[in-house]
Amino acid sequence: MHSLKHNAEQGLEVAEQKLDILRPNQSHPTSQANTTAHDETLVYQIGNNLYINLTDRCTLTCQFCPKHNGCTDVKGYDLALEVRPPAQQIIDLIADPSRYDCIVFCGYGEPTLRLKPLLEIAHWVKQHGGKTRLNTDGLGNLVNKRNILPELSEYIDALSISLNAHNEATYIQHCQPALPGSYEAMLAFVALAPHYIKEVSASAINGLEGVDIAACRQLAESRGVHFKQRELDVVG
C-alpha cells in the first residue's frame, strides 16, 4: 500500500465519520459500525457477476426504489442490512474474484458512502485477478467534498451512474435528494468520470413519469459517456 493511499485513507476515515450526520435514511446506531454481519446478504450472485451489498444508506430517497416501497428483495435476495460489514468480511466471502465476470458494488445503498472499505475491497479484487464495477448515484464527490475519481480509478474498471432525470425539477421529484446541489453535482461527476475511468455509463428509467429519455441520453452522450436505458420495475 503506497503513501498516497495511506493519506487518502486517513482522510476517508474522517469523511466516513462526517457522513454519519448526512444519511437521511440511516436506521442503525453508529455503535454498530464495526459489528460483524452473519445473517445478512453481503454478497449475492446474479448471472456470473457477484454483487457487494456494502450499505443500505443513500442521500437520495428515490420514489421508484423498491426499498422505499417496502421491499428489500432483489432476485430472491433480501438486501436489508442491520450492520456495516467490514471489508475483510466481504473479501472472505468473495474468496476468488477471478471466478466471476465482474465484482459489482451495488446493493440497496450508495457504495461511495463507505468509500474506505469500497477501495479496500476493490484493491484486493484487482490484486486477485478480478474485474470491478461501481454502480453509483454519482454523488460521491459532493458527499466526500473532494474529487474521489482519482482514487476510484486505481481499482474500479467500470462506472455505472444513475442520471435518472433530464432536469433538476424531475430529479428532485423522483429522487428527493437530501443534499442541496445534488443534480448539478451528479452531472458534473458524469462529465468528469471519463477522464479517469475508461468504461462509464449513465442511466435513466424508461416509463418513469415526466422523464424524457431522449434528453437523458443527450445529457449523457454530450458528456462523453454511454447511455443505458433501464425499464421501470425491472431490478437487477
Ligand code: SF4
Ligand atoms: S440511490 Fe439507488 S438505492 Fe438509493 S434510494 Fe435511489 S434507487 Fe434506491
